[in-house]
Amino acid sequence: MSKKEYTGHPDARRPKGSPLAWLNLVLLIIIVICCNYIGCREYGRVDLSEYESYSISERTKNVLTSDAIQKRETPIRIIFAFPSSVPGYHRMYVLLEEYKRYANGKIEVECFDPLRQPGRAHEIEDIYKVKFNQELCIVDARENKEAPIDHYDADPEKANQYSRIPGSAFLKYETQPDGKRNVVALMMDEVLCTEIIKAIEGRQRKMYVVANKGGVQLDQNGQLQYETISLIRTITGSLNIKLEPIVLSETDEQEMPDDAEGLIIIAPQFDFEPCQVATLRKFWDRNERKSIFIALDPSLPYFDTKTLKNEEGTQAKAVRGPRLSNLYQFLRENGIQPNGDDRILLKDSQRLVNNISVFFPKSLDCATNFWNNTTQLEGRCRSFSLNNADESIASAKRLNQYPLIMTSMDYYGETNPSRGARIDGDDIDGPLCVAAATTRGSADDPNRLNTLVAVGNLDMLSEEGARKEVRDYLRSIWAWMTERPEYAGKSSNYDLTVKIDLNRHSRSAVEHLTLIIMPLMSLLIAIFIWNTRRH
Numbered sequence: 001m002s003k004k005e006y007t008g009h010p011d012a013r014r015p016k017g018s019p020l021a022w023l024n025l026v027l028l029i030i031i032v033i034c035c036n037y038i039g040c041r042e043y044g045r046v047d048l049s050e051y052e053s054y055s056i057s058e059r060t061k062n063v064l065t066s067d068a069i070q071k072r073e074t075p076i077r078i079i080f081a082f083p084s085s086v087p088g089y090h091r092m093y094v095l096l097e098e099y100k101r102y103a104n105g106k107i108e109v110e111c112f113d114p115l116r117q118p119g120r121a122h123e124i125e126d127i128y129k130v131k132f133n134q135e136l137c138i139v140d141a142r143e144n145k146e147a148p149i150d151h152y153d154a155d156p157e158k159a160n161q162y163s164r165i166p167g168s169a170f171l172k173y174e175t176q177p178d179g180k181r182n183v184v185a186l187m188m189d190e191v192l193c194t195e196i197i198k199a200i201e202g203r204q205r206k207m208y209v210v211a212n213k214g215g216v217q218l219d220q221n222g223q224l225q226y227e228t229i230s231l232i233r234t235i236t237g238s239l240n241i242k243l244e245p246i247v248l249s250e251t252d253e254q255e256m257p258d259d260a261e262g263l264i265i266i267a268p269q270f271d272f273e274p275c276q277v278a279t280l281r282k283f284w285d286r287n288e289r290k291s292i293f294i295a296l297d298p299s300l301p302y303f304d305t306k307t308l309k310n311e312e313g314t315q316a317k318a319v320r321g322p323r324l325s326n327l328y329q330f331l332r333e334n335g336i337q338p339n340g341d342d343r344i345l346l347k348d349s350q351r352l353v354n355n356i357s358v359f360f361p362k363s364l365d366c367a368t369n370f371w372n373n374t375t376q377l378e379g380r381c382r383s384f385s386l387n388n389a390d391e392s393i394a395s396a397k398r399l400n401q402y403p404l405i406m407t408s409m410d411y412y413g414e415t416n417p418s419r420g421a422r423i424d425g426d427d428i429d430g431p432l433c434v435a436a437a438t439t440r441g442s443a444d445d446p447n448r449l450n451t452l453v454a455v456g457n458l459d460m461l462s463e464e465g466a467r468k469e470v471r472d473y474l475r476s477i478w479a480w481m482t483e484r485p486e487y488a489g490k491s492s493n494y495d496l497t498v499k500i501d502l503n504r505h506s507r508s509a510v511e512h513l514t515l516i517i518m519p520l521m522s523l524l525i526a527i528f529i530w531n532t533r534r535h
Contacts, residue, residue, distance in 0.1 A: 045101075052493060053091060053186075056098045058369065059472070059489035060193040064102040066486040068200050072106055076199065077145050078192075079124060079138040080111040082167060086135055087183045092170065095189060128164065135167025137192070141199035160202045160240075163195045189492040194238040197487065201240050205482060207262035207291075208246040214269025215297065218245055229266050229295075230463040235475045239487060253278045261482060262291035265327075267458055269300060272326045280330055284440065284450055291451045291481040294331070298382035298456055300324075302341040334438045335394060335401040336454050337385040339428055342413035344381050347430070354379055356407055358434065360473055363402035366485035367476045375469040377405070379459030383413050383432040397440050404453070404477065405435035437477070451481045 047055040056064075063069065069076070080096060082089055096109045114121040114132035121132050128138055128149060140162045142149075149162065170192075172185035198204075211218050217225050224245050226233045236243055243264070248254065253275045256263065263283060272280070283290055304323035322328050328338055344356060356377045360370040386401040388394035413428035434457055440450040459465030460474070468491070476488035 045098075054094045054098075055492070056095055056102065056189050057193070057490060057492035059475070059487065059491055060099075060189055061102055062486050062489045063193055063197060064099065064107070065104075068486075069103060069106050069196075072141075072200070074143055074145075075106045075108045076103075076196065077138075077140040078107060078109045079136075079140070080109060081114050081121070081124070081132055081136045081138075082111070083113045083115060083135070086167065087171065088186050088188075091186060092188050099192075128162070130164055135170075137165040137167065137170070139163045139165065139192070139195045139199050141196075160198050160204065163199060165191060165195055190238070194240075197238070198240045204240055204242040205261050206242050206244055206257070206259045207236065207264055207293075208244050208257065208260050209264045209266065210248055210268070211245040212247045212250075213265065213272070215265075215267025215295075216245075229461045231461050231466050231471065231474070232264070232266075234463065235471070235478050238475065239478055239482060239484070241478075241482065248272075248276045248279060251275065253282065255279075256283045261289070262293065265292070265294045266461070267295060267297040267300075268324060268327060269297070271324045272330075274326060277326045277330050284334075284452065286450070287448055289449060289483050292453070293478075293481070294327075294452070294454045295458060295461060296324075296338065296382055296454065296456050297458060298380040302338070331454060332389050333393075334440070334452055335386055335388045335399050336436050336438055336452070337387060338456070339383045339385055339413055339432075340415055342383055342415050342428055342432075344383065344407065344411050344432060345414050347410055347412055356381060356411065356434075358405050358407050361403050361406050363404060364437065364477070364480060366480040366488045367473060369490060370469070370473050370476065373469060374408075375467050377434065377457055377460055377470070378465040379457055381407075381432075381434045382456030383407075383428065383434055384436045384454060384456060385428075386433060386436055398442055400439045400443075402437045402439070403433045403435075404437055405433070405455075405473075407432045407434065453477060453481065 047053070078096065078099065080092070082092070086092075093111060096111065099107050100109050112120055124138070125131065126148075127146065128140075130136060130138070142161045170186065170188040171183050172187055173181045174184045175181050209216055209224055211224065216229065219225055222245065224243060233243065241261075246257075246263075250273050256279065260283070263280070280292065284292060301323060303320055305320050331338065357374060358377050359372055359374045360367060362371045386403060388399060388401075393399075407430055409430045411430045411432060413430075413432055415426050415428065435453070435455040437454075438452040440452070441448045443449060455461075460470050466474070472490045475491075476485075479485055479487040
């Protein structure tokens, strides 16, 4: 027996080289070299904060990557004149860096402290005619950014190519019980994205609000009052849309202004005259991109008693019918049918509810990121049915209906309150549609695709009654209505305070946990300790 065959010999215990081990070592070296090469050439950033506080919103990313910015010849300049002592300065600085990164060189950012750099401050004051007596942010989308802006101020369309944003608009304060004012929200991403849209578009789009049918009134100066539709003003303002009042003639059919891209009807209390409905049809049938937004008041009775007169006008009789029959007829022609005096009730308790769980169904492509998300709607709602009154006419006009907001299966529509709260054959089973849209035309040609949106809830149009998900969803719908779906998307989590929204099932679970389970557990622990000490 040789010494190598003898297992006790040192040469027999020496490890033998394995080709597979050498191959693994070579592969490991190649992987390390590739990772270093990719890491040097590619840049990635991950926001690990709990609420993504250092990331810009989805809506802002869509705006920065849109053709309106990416196809610009000259970049947009953002001058950020803030001292580092301002609350949230570091977070705002990081967000500006994100603007630069997503814009791919189409946005230039300059950050400086006017107190520490007085020379640069005087140069900017000469160009933009400003005084740095407070924090200031300037957005400049002009072609020649070094030219004085005097001649731009004379032209309203060119004046929108730049804006001066006071620093107070970036921060939201609340007064505490002790009198101190604390920062509760950082509004920078929301405000700056809006100003960028205005700067790159220049001319404001116009939509007209019907002011002689109730719901929306005019003040002494002829301006719109926004108490009930404050959210609409916020949404349209963020999309560079200007709202103008219009009074529809009650005797003659009229032409809508040439610059009208849309018509808004909010909570009408009186029916439209036939000539006014003809005005709506004529505007809706234009062979160009036009939009109509209608919000119905669910508290308004669906039926009413009207007095009809004969041709001589001497005799009259009372006829019961829909209160807004002509307007409802216009909606039915386009596939949206209001469901009468339906009350939305819970199936299990059969009681009227004013806090409804809803979701955003799969419908419009501009709201893909909202599909199947749930939220809450405050206030009373009116539901719709989506069906075409005449399929041949709908096919000729290329009408298509889309549900926008739906209730869950837990609700149903009570159509006859006099029968009491019980489900019968005439009631409408859930899920119920509380907001819907209709398009007219071909989707292959977006410039000739007219849009009609109807909602059956008014609280969602106010700042106090709308939740963040509803605000973002409505803004996405308005962006689609005005032919700019690239401006859709969710906004940032600008609130620095944490808010927890609980639906009906979650509240029930919390109540059982705090009122039943926790007291029982405390009782069992007390009994166990008492029994242990007793023995």
